[in-house]
Each structure stands twice: as C-alpha cells, then as structure tokens.
Amino acid sequence: MPKRGTPPLQGEVLQGTLDLLILRTLVTGPAHGHTIAYAIERRSEDVLQVQHGSLFPALHRLEDRGWIASFWGTSENNRKARYYRLTPAGKKQLHEQTGRWDQLVQAIGRVLRPAED
C-alpha cells in the first residue's frame, strides 16, 4: 500500500528531538497540544518552528510508550482540551535523553571547533 500524506518533518534530528522538547515542556505542568506547540516556539525564541500537525502523532507515540498521560480538562478559554502530563517513566526518560543530547552537542561541538582545544 502506498504511503500517503505524511506531513514533511524538518529533518531526522528534529523528529528525534521533538519528543525531548515535548517532555521538557511538560516538566512545568500539564498542558494541551496548542499550549505545547507555542511553548516550544516561545522557549526557543522562535528558532524552532514546530510543524503543529506533527505534534499530535508525536504526543500519541509518547503516550503509547507510557512517558506521558492524558486527560480531558478545561482550557484557559473555558473550552474542553486534552491535557498531557509527564509520567514518572517520562521524567526518567527526559533525564536520560537530556544527558544524551548534551553529550551529542558536546561531541558535535568538539568536531566543529577543534581549534579551541
């Protein structure tokens, strides 16, 4: 069966990091999809443009792995919205992945700027 209409993502690195960003966003407390998308943009000072459509499959994937949990709540506009919160497994995952990300950044940094040694 042909693959259809997967929304284009901005490269593999971003897809992997999107999970990390979502988890990090939820550290401050439960949030719904719309808030999460804007929170990521805002915290990166608009450098990272999240494709909002790709956020939801990512949320689904994370929930499926048990790293986040969801519930229906009322939004700031008094509307029904699906909220996500971090689970203990998610916290652990965030911790591990942040560590790995830091290593990756340092390693890449060392490769890109060897002169500084």
Add this chain to the structure above:
Amino acid sequence: MGWSRYFHRKRWDEERARELEAYLNAETLENIARGLSPGEARHAARRKLGDPILIREEIYRMNTLSMLDAVIQDLRHGIRLLRLNPGFTIVAILSLTLGIGANTAIFQLLDAVRLRTLPVRKPNELARIRIANQNDTPGISTGPQTDSTYPLWEQIREHQQAFSGLFAFGSDGSNLTTGGQVRSADMLWVSGDFFNVLGVVPALGTFFAATDDKPGCGAPGVVLSYAFWQREYGGDPAAIGKTITLDSHPFPVLGVSSPWFTGLQVGHGFDVAVPLCSAAILRPERLPRSDYWWLDIMGRRKPDWSVERASAHLAAISPAIFEATQPTGYSHDARKYLANKLQAVAADTGVSPLRERFSDSLLLLLATAGLVLLVACANLANLMLARATARERELAIRLAIGASRNRLFRQMLSESLLLAASGAIFGILLARALSSFLVSFLSGDGGRMLIDLTLDWRVTGFTAALAILTCALFGLTPALRATRTEPVSAMRAGGRGLTMSRDRFGFRRVLVISQIAVSLALLVGGLLFSRSLRNLLNVDTGFRPQNVLIANVNWAALHITDHDLLDRLRAVQGVDAASSATIVPLNGSSWTMGVRFDNGGHGPSKFSWISPAYFKTLGTPLMEGRDFDDRDTATSQKVAIVNQDFARRYLGTADPIGKTFRTEMEPGYPETLYTVVGLVRNTHYGSLWEKQLPICFAVDTQYPKAGTSHANILIHTSAPVPDALSQVKQAISDLNPAITFDLYPMEPQIEASLIGERLMAALSAFFGGLAFLLATVGLYGVISYMVAQRRNEIGIRMALGADRLGVVAMILREAGGLLLAGVPIGIIVALMAGRAARSMLFGLQPNDPLTIATAVVALGVVAISASYIPARRAARLDPMAALREE
C-alpha cells in the same frame, strides 16, 4: 503497540478528532485576538495545523498491526463473497463437511482401537509374551488370542529374566448374584502382581498383592472396575468390605480401580477382577491343565531390555519351558508342542481382538473416505476455478490499478481457507455423531463395546491437517492461476473471445477426469462389498435358522437332566422340535478332534454332541440312514452321523452307513470307535465364511463326560418368535425357578456375526454413492460452464444452420470424451485397490466383471444425463440473442 489500542482504534480516532478540533478552536480564538476575521482566523488555524484527516490517518496507522489487519480484511472480503453466493457456499461447505466428517469419524475409531496407548504407567515398557505362530497348542482355548495355560504361566514366571514385573490375565464371564437376582458379569482373571506392575492405583480400598495370589487362597477378594462400582453401588464408598457372589461363591470387595483403567483389552471392559488362585474354587479344572488356554501374559521390560532382546531370551528358554508343561493324553501332538517358541511383542496399546477384527476394514474405509474427500476437493477446485474465471476481469482491473498479486492471491486463498475451516468445524460435529453411531453399530445388540471417543489432540490434529490439506488442494491452483494472468490479456480476452482457449480449460478437464476415475473405483468398491454381504446372507447354511430359539441353560446343583428340560420344552405350545447340542452352529465356537480310519487315513473333523431331533429342529435333511434315538445309550455301540463332506473326504463314498472310524485320544476323551449310522447334508459349522468342513455328530447320551449341568438347547417353534420367547421362558422357570439361562432367537444372532461385513458394505456403498454424486455434480458444472463459455460459438453455428440435435451431440461428445478418459483409469484403480480387499470379499473376486460393468454403466448413464441438461440448454439457445449479447 498494545493490543488494547488495536481493538479500540475507533474510539481512539474519535478522541484524536476531538483533540484536533480543540486545537483548531484555540488557535482560531487566538487568531481572532490577533485581529483576524472569524473566517480567516479559522483558515489560518487550519493552515497552521495541516490536514486533520491526514494526522488522524497517521495516528490510526500507528495503532495498526498491518499484517493482521490485512488478514482480517481478506477474511471479511471472503465472507462477503461467500455470502453473495449462498448456493456455492452451501454446496462447498456441505461437501467438505461430509468429506472431513467421514474421515475424522473413521480415524477416531481407528485411533481408539489401534493407536491409543493404555492408560497405565509407562505403557511403552509393556510387552506381551506370545507363542510365535501359535498353531500347535492342543486343547481348549477360551478366546482367539489366549496364549498361555496356568502351568505355562508358572514356568515362564519362574524362568524369565527379561521383565522386572510379569503378570497373567484372562477374561471370563460369571454369574453374579446380588439380592437373589442372577446376571452375567465380565470377570477379569488377574495374577497378584497385575495392578502393581501396570502401575494402576486404587480409587478406593486396596488391591490384592502378589502374596495374596498363591494356591489355596480360596476367595481373598475382588477388585471392582470403577464403572461397575458406579453402576452397581452408585459410587458408594461403603461397597468396600461388602460381599459379592460370583458363581455362587462369596467374595469380599477389596477395592475399586481407577476410573480410566478399563482393562487391557480395547473395546472390552471388566466388572470384577479376581485373583488367579481363586480359579481353584471357581474354575477348578483350569489350574492344573496344560491344555487349557485361558491366560495372556504381559510384563514390564527391564530398562536395558529391548523387545528384541526379550524375544531372544524367551526363545532361548522356550524348550525347557515347553518340556516342563507338555500336555499329557494326546496321541500325536507332542513333538509339535515342544517346537513352540515364545516371543515378546510390544503391548503399549493393549490387546484387542477388535483390532484384529476391524482394523483392516477401518484402514480400508479410511482410505475410501480419503478418496471421497479428494473427489470433493476436486469439485471445489473446479468451482473455484470457474469463479476465478468469471472474476478474471475484476482481478485484471484490480491488478491494473495497482493491487499486488500477493494480496490478490492471499485474498483468493482466504476464501478457500474459510470454506475449509467451516467444513472442518461442521465435520468434527458430524464425526462425533457418526463415530458414536458406528460404535453402537459395531457393538450390536449383544455386547457392550467400551471405546473411548473423546476428542484428543491426535483426532483434532488430524482434522486440522485435513482442513489445511483440502484448502491447499482446492484453493491453491485457482488462486495461482487467477493471479498469474497478465491484466492486459485478461481484459482483452474477457467476453470477447469466440471460443474458449483450450489451455485455461485443460486443468478443469483433468480434474473431472480424475473425479470420474476415483468415483468409479469407489463405486466398484461399494458394489463389491454390498454383493459380498448379499452372498454371505444368501449362503446356504444347510439349516433353517428362522423360528429357532437358543437357550444356554445352567442347572448346577439342581436335580434335573437335560432330558427333563427337553421334555418340558416340547410340551410348550407351538414347539415342534427341541434338541441339545454342545456346539451352536455359527456362533463361533468349535470343537475339533482327530479321526483315524482303518485304511490308515486320518485328519481333523469338527464335532458336536447332539440329542435326537437336532436335525429336525434345524431342518437339515437326513440323506441316508437314521437319526439318533432311544436305542443309543451310554452302553450301546457308539454311533455317529456324518456330513457329506466327511463321507466324501474320509470315507470316499456317498453311502457311508456302517463304516467305522476312531477318534484320537485326548484328555477326558478316550480313543473311541464310532459306527456311522446316518448321513446329513453339509451344514456350516462355525461361521458363514468357512468352506465345507467334515463334521461328525455324536449322540449326547454317549458324551464321554457325563453329568454336565449346562446345555445349549435349540428349539423350533411354529408360533411367532416373541410369543415363543416368553412361553419358553415361562416353561423353564416353571420347571425350576433356580435354573439360570439366556434365551435368544437364532436368526438375529447369525446376522450379528456379520457386523463387520455390514459395516463395510454400508459405508463403502455410502462413500461410493457420495463420490459418484460429487463427480456427477463436477461433470455437470464443467459442461454447464463450457456451454456458457461457448454461447457465441454455438450461436454462430446455429445461425449458420447447425440443427439442435447437432448441438446436443456436440456437447454430449465433450462429456463422453471426459468419461472415456476417466473410466479406464477408474477401472485400473479399482483393480489395484481390489487386491487389498480380496480377503474381505465373500463369493466373488475383486475383479468381478459384472460388478465393474454395472458401475461403469451406472456412471455412464448418470454422467450423460447430467450433461444432457446443459446440452439441451445450449440447443434451446436463440442464436440472435446469443450474438446480440456481445
């Protein structure tokens, strides 16, 4: 990915839809706050998010097990297609049900009597001790398989080293008295170690130990079978310690055996197990005799002793053992007896006369049922092919727009899988009914037949394998052919061709030809067995069993003689003759003695001691001389009446009156000089199957063992049998109510001896008919299909002036061609298969030309009639309509 997700995909999707909607609302509100108009705000929100449907689809796919999903889709598709064609579906499932059901039922029986191991500890260690080629063992035998006498058992037990444990057993009947009522009970003689060596534990109470089983033990006690305990005592634990009376001797009940142990003989359970030593009081004549064969011996092999090694060991110790147990009082059998050899045979499946009696028939029936299933499969393959051809265009289009061949193939196969699975399920249900019917059929009215018909893994596995095999047989080829088509050629050809292409049709012809061949062979088989049964039923037995009653009477300890009894019975209204006989004809019992003649000739002859009027009772004509009468007493000259075969074979004359011969000495039967006083027609003696045998009748007053207290009495009555039964019963009870007896009409008894033959005839005829029907349907289908495919051609032919008769002839020629190809193959198959059945046929050869001709003619007539229907349809075709359709 969890399974729960998978099954809740629908609900999840709705959740996601609501979530996305919530996002859009939030974004729209924010856009309005930024100053956009409501309509624009919504558009902008949609742009930001992307297509919600695509997002949902992506999430949906994340929840999918794609393989499983495809399979479920295929199955659904299959169910839908099958429901669209209820006629096809019903025919297909029905024929598979019949095919699979018949196979499973017969396999189940075969499994029960042949394959299942005994429910005891490590049955594969068990071995039975037999006498190799047992034929030189003089004396009396209680059954067709008994291999040991008591002295022989003692010798073997003392001298063998191959077995860690050994036991002897034998089945017997006894009169059981409970509360003044007398009934027969199945008794199992067992040596002391029986239960211990088998590893069977008591469900209740205890078993006797080896130490209980020694000479002079008297009546230490009996062990009840679980079924008997349930039946007689309602499963009451208080049964232990109660007394049970066997043949007038009281025995304490020691224990009850475990529920699943029903004895070592397949199909025959036991009621009470009695230690061998008690034979001293119940069957005193048996223990000391070296010529009384009533026991079987089994043992548990020592760990490092293979069956072969055990056999070799037994053969080595045989001479000494037979030397020590040589029966005395026989005149010439001595050396032959000493030459016997013991051997060990694996006994993990128990012993079974049933197996010996029915397993050949069952194997043959299984093969037959398998062929029927094959014919059914061929039929289905044919139907599936026809359907695939009809769907050729659809498949071509689907291939053209990108469906994968793999997927289409799976789809077509799943349809056959569905059919095969349904057939298997219904088949198992049918098999359960069929096999219990078969068991009740085989047990007849008389005996109980204890066969375990629970569905075990072997039967279930067999059915599953059948289903998979049939599915592959009838589904694979059509699926392969349908998906192998090039879309372009299929679409070009679809509907446009004037005549059909030979190549696509060829396979279907091969199928029909093989169906015709197989069904012809099965039809021949069915006819052969039916005719064989008819021959047996029409055998001239030399006597007239109609209106003859048989009474097995026992008057132990009552002061009565058989003459009192006969006199009393002759007085019953309607009784015109009554007589006693040591052997009741055709009930399987037999008494053979050696006879010697003055001219030095000698040979075996069947014997029966009868009272006067025996021949009158059975309506056997006396050809020469006289019947026995009051002149023949214990002290008068010993007289005999012989049959024609005896006279011809031994005396070389048709007029043997006055000739003399001597019987050879046997224990209890001294050598006796007999004078022939009468000649009777040949009669059957032990079974309907036997050829003519020399028979000698002697008079009961001269029976060497006087003072017996039981007799077989034959009564001929002119009254209706049911009335006569009750009157005779009354008369015997009137004489003395303490007489125990068993009364039954002779004719049904003889018919019951043909159970196996009846089963073969009924089932093989049924299978033959079924295959025949399936083949006819197959032929009809192929011809109809051909007519449909050639509509154009036929239309053109008719438009060009072909007459209707010509069209019919053309179609019938086609059918005739298929028949002509199938029939010779069928005859060859029938002839080859017939060799296997030769020994089961009576009065005709497997290559009986009349039978084969009948089958061929029947098949030909029906097949041509079946093809005539589509042929006539073709002839009625309106040429214009047929041509316009294009």
